[in-house]
Amino acid sequence: MAPDEFQQAWQAQASRTRVTIDADLLRQEVQRDQQDFRTKIFYRDFGEVGVALMLIPIWITLGVMTESTWSWYLTVPVLIWMSGFMLVYRRRHQQQPSEPDEPLLSCVQRSITEVDDQIWLLRNVFWWYLLPPSVSILIFFAHTSWLARSGGELYALIFFLLLAGSLVAVYSWVYSLNQRAVRLQLEPRRQELLTLLTSLQDETTGNAAQDQIALPGLPFTDQKLCMPRTSPVRIIIGVFVLLFIIMLLVVYLMSANLHFLSGKDDPRTSPFAAVRWQESQPEVKVQEEWYQLVSLDGISASEIVAFSKQTYGDKWQKRFEEDLVELLTRMGHPPADQVTLGVQSLTSSERKTLAGVPMTYENRRAIRNAAQQRERSEP
Template identity: 35%
Template sequence: MAPDEFQQAWQAQSSQTRVTIDANLLRQVVEHDQLNFRATIFYRDFVEVGVALLLIPIWFLLGAVTDSPWTWYLTVPVLVWSAGFMLVYRMRHKQKPSEPGEPLLPCVKRLLTEVEDQIWLLRNIFWWYLLPPSISLMAFNVHVSWLAASVWWEFLGTAALFGFVLFVIYASIYYLNQRAVRVDLEPRRQELLTLLSSLGDETTGEGTGNQIPLPGLPFAKKELQVPCNSPVRITIGLFTIVVILVFLVIFIAWMADGGFDSSNDRPDAPANLVAELRQENQLVGLAAMVMVDGKVVAAVADGERKVGSGVTLETSDSWHLGGISKSITATMIARLVESGQMQWTDTIGESFPNASLHEDWKSVTLRQLLTDTAGAPALIPRDMLSKRPARGPERTRARREAVLDFIAVKPENPPGKKRVYSNVGYTIAGAMAEKMTGITWEDLVKREVAVPLKLRSVGFGPPKSAAATLEQPRGHRLLIQSKIAASDERDNTPIIGPAGTVHMTLYDLCTFAREHMLGERGEGKLLTAETYKLLHTPDLDNYACGWIKKEPSEEIPYTVYWHNGSNTLWYALVVFIPEKNMVVAVTSNDGDSKKAEAAAWEIVDASVKQSNIIALSQLSDEFPKKAPFAAVGWQESQPEVKLGEEWFKLVLLDGLPASEIVAFSKQTYGDKWQKRFEEDLVELLTRMGHPPQDKVTLDVQSLYSFERQVRKDVPMTKENRSAIRKAAQKRETSEP
């Protein structure tokens, strides 16, 4: 007989082989196998249900510390569903435990039922376990991508990337579960079916005594096994998971709080305070200016114009003001009222007599629009957000068309009965001013506010900043715990410009607020004292015409007038305190408005409380008259300094760019900026928030090459300052 024929004959004979095993021994094997299977399933269910329930509070915590949108919380009911489905499924398919002396047949049937239940559960895992969180997480992803994207392709790219990652993860989970069915559960099911069919011999008597024939059944070869998933192992596993999740919560809370702070003390120097607050709140940039008695006593900027660029912020940069634009619009309209071009009692019905407007809008007055008591909705419809009409007649026309749409429907609230913060109300007021004057809102702001107050930096929309040079800051948004720079076009639609699209420098913002402070004191120049009182007096609650009146409190025991603003990419706050003759402006190029606002108010509190900031303007005669160089020359605005017998271009002084020092001197001292730089350098640096020590570090460049040197521990001496002063006096006497 050939080998192949012999092998076939042997296999045919072996297929007829019948193995006989003791029934009691087989029952023990089946019972132990059932116990082992139940322990494994229980451990898996326990972990899945436990993790789902533990994730619910963690999900709420993550949402709170990251300021996530509402779609983040869609996953909470999904977690409840996952845990609830598993519990209900197990309760409905629960098998009663084996009883002592029970026949083998029902024991095998129960085990087979449990295996088939688990096979169904894993084969359908996509529908009950993977699909629900996929929907909630993708909804959150699409929502966040939509809010963060500047252009459509950025939205699609971000959403597609997250969707791909989610697909890979869930595809892997699905594959592993189907493999478990194929490799483990299906073979086990076939074994049980084979055993079940062979147990007919147990009832028909084909077996002998307690001997049961098992044709080719793997159970015949098994030894008794102890279940591998004991209660002790389950307890240890769950404890481990709980410990990991607790540490995860602690880590998340720590990161959200900016890490552990070794000290609760705040440094006195404004520069250090701003730098610390920026880092503590994880902001891209933070800047502040304090003006007392019309003089800048502190000006600080810390951070980058664009995240990761290495280009540092300067106090002379321009900042998007958001809702602070409302006070500017109200001021412009007040000028029109005083000139007789408008009246506070002008109504929407009178301004748009031919419009198809709802009856409730007809009697709404200009003042009600400016005090947010007109019943106007808070926000414009989403379909308007993407409109970008060009400045000029096209934008005016688009704004008027939007206003006509607003007033065609009933106000959201009864006019004059309730205050609701509204961008729409100020947009309507701006359109009324355009209608009455025939001039665009932007040109009215320039003519009535910027030019009279010499606010040279006033512009509209984000400050222009080319990617190659970054001459101005960029706004930033938070995307999955990362700061993403926006383009210099990204902003609210200019249709709502009267409510929130003005930009300007800190100095100009302080100048504008100071004019209102002087007006409140009866010393304003732009408007009459009566008009300023009207602008600063709330109608309902504490909101006036673009200003919020805050009564004295424990933190600030003075009446405070303030307003803030954010377009979700920038933040700005301006405060004036008439009793202290003080103005504080704080800005950030970071759209994390919650953290930026917390930092801003802390700066305001510190500015009020710290006498070394407030009193600087009274100490001008007490500043040391010192300088680190013996002479100063100029190439336009570039200072050249003499160290020993050599002349150099001054690049940095204690890490502060010379250009920033010069810019601050120009803002603060006007035509005397050079004199202040040369003769009062200590005062100048102190007012900037960088008080120098007895020794400074100078970064200088040769006048004849690009070679740079760092001179450390350069002494600040009276002799140097005296030499500079004598040279200045000599120049002054020699001039005709």
């Protein structure tokens, strides 16, 4: 017999070779592998949902402490959406735990369903996990840059592009990690389970299995799944921490911008020696005389008050009195060392313009001291 004939005969014999495996042992191995997969997914979900829920009170507290603008709080409903989506998705695709005597075919089919659910989740991670916070954070970055435009529109644009670029870089990395997990971990796992399912179906229909059954963890497995070197939970927490640091940096830069873009070493100045209120109308003391404030550098007093209410909420009066420079800077009108006041007499309808009114630290300190005295006198 020629060598080629020997080779053909050997291949024909090998093609008829079958591996006989104890069904109970195989079922136990499939169930053990299924439980390991569920455990990994549980800890991943726990990390995502837990960190999102933990960030909600932290986000609100930080916003209150730093007196951030309304755009900061847009991320709060996004965090609720992310955690809620994950909980609802897992609830709708929850699989029943395997029974010890469950048929092997059903166990494998359930494992394939679980893998398919996870593949769908990661392949669509952009829509439910990355896009919502991207929108809220980009709005915050855009709003912050807009408020910083007093340093120049080009500066504000560069500021926004740097922040947006950092966000895109981080989220691109997160997206690539998820797609890599699908490609290197979930797809090979799915193919091995499908191979096993086909072999079992062939056995059920009476057809001989032609290939060796490959399942992760069994002695006859030729391939092992590529497991991540870093825990997914650590990656998720790391991403959240990185984004949180970026947001804190933005808040810090915003605060520094508001304090120093006006060209003053100390923004705690005021043109008023004292301030009092008639409902929402400020009355100011200038040069030992009280007036009703009509405008400041051409900006109506009602516009300044409305912006303070919108930006600072319940602290709008305090910010108008004690942090006028910051308030005007946020409006895009940082004051100079001297301002022009439009005022009206309290005893008549006469209006006049006070030009060259100096912004002094002494005025602001007097207003602050008066506010502290009022606070101490309140019960």
